[in-house]
Structure formats: C-alpha cells, structure tokens
Amino acid sequence: MVPASVIAWVLGWPVEDARRMYRWTVEICDRAMEMRPGTGNSSKDIHPLFAAYVEDKIAERRRRPEADWPDDGLTRFLTSEVDGERLSTAFVRTNMQFLLGAGAETTRDMIGGLLYQLARDPELYARVRLDRGLIPGAIEEALRVYSPTQFMVRRCVAPIEIDGQPLAAGDQVFIGLASANRDESLxxxxxxxxxxxxxxxxxxxxxxxxxxxPGASLARLEAGIAVGAFLDRFERAELVSDEFEPLHTPMFYGPSRVLMRLTPA
Ligand code: HEM
Structure with a gap:
C-alpha cells in the first residue's frame, strides 16, 4: 500500500483512497496490456471508474479560484503549458493513469521482491536487520534481480543493424531490461x-x-523506509512456501502475494 499512498499524496488526493487506488492500479495494468494501438481505445475505456474519479478531482479543483489551489501534482498538471497551451483533461487523466502503473505498481513489485528475498534467506534477514547500512545494496540487488519492469518498447526511426540483425524504420523493438540485468559479463x-x-x-x-x-530516487526512498519499518517490526520473517504467485501482466514482475511466518520484535 506504500507506493499507492505516495502517489495519492504527490497528486494531492486523500491518502485514505490508497486502498482502492491500489486495486485500480492492478486492474489498469492488466487491461492496458490487452489494448492494441490503432483501436481508438482511450484511458477512459481502460478503467472508467478511475477516469471518473480523476475527472471529479479535476472538476472539484476548477470550481475554486486558481489562487487557492494547493501546491501539489494535480495543480502542476493543470497549470503546466506546452507551446503556450494548458494540458487537456484527457491528457491529465491519461498521465495520472500512467503514473499509477509507472510509480505504484513498479515500486510495489520491487518492495515485494526484496521482502521475499529477505524472508527466503534467514541469515541475510538477520544481517540486514542488524546492519541497516546494507539496505541500499539490497535495494539495488532487488532492482537488478527482480527487474520490476521487465522490458521496454521502442520504435526505430531509421534503419539500423544491431549484432547482425537488420531493423527497418518503424520496427518495434523489445528491450529486455531483465535480461540485461543478468548479463554475466557485467x-x-x-x-x-x-x-x-x-x-x-x-x-x-x-x-x-x-x-x-524520473521516479527512481522516490522509489529507492520508499523501499528504504518500508523495508526499514518491516525489519523494526519483525525479528524474523520466514517463507511459508518458496513459491510466490507472480503478477498477471507480462511487463511487470514481482510477487502478487508472499506467505510468510512472522516473529514480532
Ligand atoms: C522500482 C520502481 C520503478 C521502476 C523499476 C521504474 C522503471 C521505469 C522504466 C524502466 C522506465 C522507462 C524508461 C525508458 O523508457 O527509458 C520508467 C519511466 C518512467 N517512470 Fe518509472 N520506475 C519506477 C518507479 C517510478 C516512480 C515512483 C515514478 C513516479 C512517481 C515513476 C515515474 C515514471 C515516469 C513518469 C516515466 C516516464 C519517463 C519518460 O518517458 O520520460 N517511476 N520507469
């Protein structure tokens, strides 16, 4: 729930809404993967309930004089200009939807992967609990080994050859971040x-x-705080089962649920 609460806070939404935002994030990520370019689907089609929630927040703010708007993410979206023009409601809504997947889902997956890894290795758990200076290294390893965003997609703007593989302008390329993160030469x-x-x-x-x-520092900060609080609270965490239930989206990777036996501190 930490990453969804942080996104809510950044955007100026009630943090109490984090639980439903968390549910919507999972639904949005699942549905976004099924969308195909050129079908005319909008962010509203992906999740009408979330779209209505955002539009309500935008309308609520626009009813008040601009001078009274708080300094938060929503105000930044509504007052930003591109080529002298304010962003449309659809643009703001789509980008807020993007932020849920980009900022909340990924960070949750990273924290989930890290806690799973610590619970899997009692010696490591005890070591990190005793020496919190190891947390930053553990976060980098969680990012490397679990690679919450498994791949990115790019479109070639000009013909090119990579490693003997010719690519034409317009070709789509999948870049395997997870694979690069396990490059044995590095x-x-x-x-x-x-x-x-x-x-x-x-x-x-x-x-x-x-x-x-752009959210890398925020994600690392959230993970450090969340994992530190977990270690404070539990003297031991052991896996009930070595398996975890993975997410359903191919782009993101992490546990959707980890069963642990916890010993309070
Ligand atoms: C562990 C957590 C995270 C991971 C693994 C992650 C991963 C990524 C990756 C791989 C990209 C694509 C970079 C590219 O296309 O070259 C990206 C872009 C982006 N991320 Fe994150 N991210 C995380 C957390 C966050 C957070 C917390 C936020 C904001 C609150 C955020 C906001 C964004 C945005 C807005 C972009 C688009 C940047 C652009 O296209 O210029 N991310 N992220």
Whole structure:
C-alpha cells in the first residue's frame, strides 16, 4: 500500500483512497496490456471508474479560484503549458493513469521482491536487520534481480543493424531490461542475490537515456523506509512456501502475494 499512498499524496488526493487506488492500479495494468494501438481505445475505456474519479478531482479543483489551489501534482498538471497551451483533461487523466502503473505498481513489485528475498534467506534477514547500512545494496540487488519492469518498447526511426540483425524504420523493438540485468559479463554469478555486489547499481531497471525513470530516487526512498519499518517490526520473517504467485501482466514482475511466518520484535 506504500507506493499507492505516495502517489495519492504527490497528486494531492486523500491518502485514505490508497486502498482502492491500489486495486485500480492492478486492474489498469492488466487491461492496458490487452489494448492494441490503432483501436481508438482511450484511458477512459481502460478503467472508467478511475477516469471518473480523476475527472471529479479535476472538476472539484476548477470550481475554486486558481489562487487557492494547493501546491501539489494535480495543480502542476493543470497549470503546466506546452507551446503556450494548458494540458487537456484527457491528457491529465491519461498521465495520472500512467503514473499509477509507472510509480505504484513498479515500486510495489520491487518492495515485494526484496521482502521475499529477505524472508527466503534467514541469515541475510538477520544481517540486514542488524546492519541497516546494507539496505541500499539490497535495494539495488532487488532492482537488478527482480527487474520490476521487465522490458521496454521502442520504435526505430531509421534503419539500423544491431549484432547482425537488420531493423527497418518503424520496427518495434523489445528491450529486455531483465535480461540485461543478468548479463554475466557485467554481473558475475548473475542469479545470485548479493547485497555486497560492488556494481549492483549498474543495472538498467530504471531504463537509460533521455527517458530514464524520473521516479527512481522516490522509489529507492520508499523501499528504504518500508523495508526499514518491516525489519523494526519483525525479528524474523520466514517463507511459508518458496513459491510466490507472480503478477498477471507480462511487463511487470514481482510477487502478487508472499506467505510468510512472522516473529514480532
Ligand atoms: C522500482 C520502481 C520503478 C521502476 C523499476 C521504474 C522503471 C521505469 C522504466 C524502466 C522506465 C522507462 C524508461 C525508458 O523508457 O527509458 C520508467 C519511466 C518512467 N517512470 Fe518509472 N520506475 C519506477 C518507479 C517510478 C516512480 C515512483 C515514478 C513516479 C512517481 C515513476 C515515474 C515514471 C515516469 C513518469 C516515466 C516516464 C519517463 C519518460 O518517458 O520520460 N517511476 N520507469
């Protein structure tokens, strides 16, 4: 629930709405994967209930004088201009929907993967609990090993050849972030979760280049706080079953549920 609460807070929505936002996030991610380009589907079609919620929040704000608007994400969206024009309601709504998937789902998957990994290895759990300086390394390894965003998609703007594979302008390319994060030439013994790995942060879990994830620092901050609070609260966490139920969307990876036996501190 932490990432959905953070997105709600950033956008200026009631944090109490995080529970339903969390449910909507899962539904939006599932449905977005089924959408096909050129079918004319809008963000409203993906999740009419969420679209109505956002439009209500926008209308509520527009009923008040602009000088009274709070300094939050929603105000930034509504007052931003591109080429001298304000963003349309549909644009704002679509981007808020995008933020739920990009910011809440991914961060939840990363925290889920990290807690699963700690509960799977009691020695590691005890070590990190005792030495909180290991948390940043554990977060980077969770990002590398679990790769919450498994791939990205790009469209070629010009013909190019990569590794002997010719690509034409307009071709779609799937970039396997999860695969790159287990590149054995960069990360020796790549399947091993190693909190002491010196170059763990060289992963590409947040992408790379001009569109690299702008929420990376926020995601790391949230994970550090959430995992620290979990370690404070539980002296031990052990897996009930080694298996976890994965998410249903191919783009995102992480546990949808992890069963643990917890010993309070
Ligand atoms: C563990 C958590 C996260 C992971 C793994 C992740 C991963 C990614 C990846 C792979 C991209 C695509 C980069 C590209 O196309 O080159 C991306 C873009 C983006 N992310 Fe994240 N993200 C996370 C958290 C967040 C958070 C917390 C937010 C905001 C609150 C956020 C907002 C965005 C936005 C707005 C973009 C689009 C950037 C652009 O197209 O210029 N992400 N993220």
């Amino acid at each position: 990360f020796p013994d790549p399947d091993r979760f190693d909190v002491d790995r010196a170059n763990a942060a060289e992963h590409v879990a947040f992408g790379a280049g001009p569109h690299v994830c």
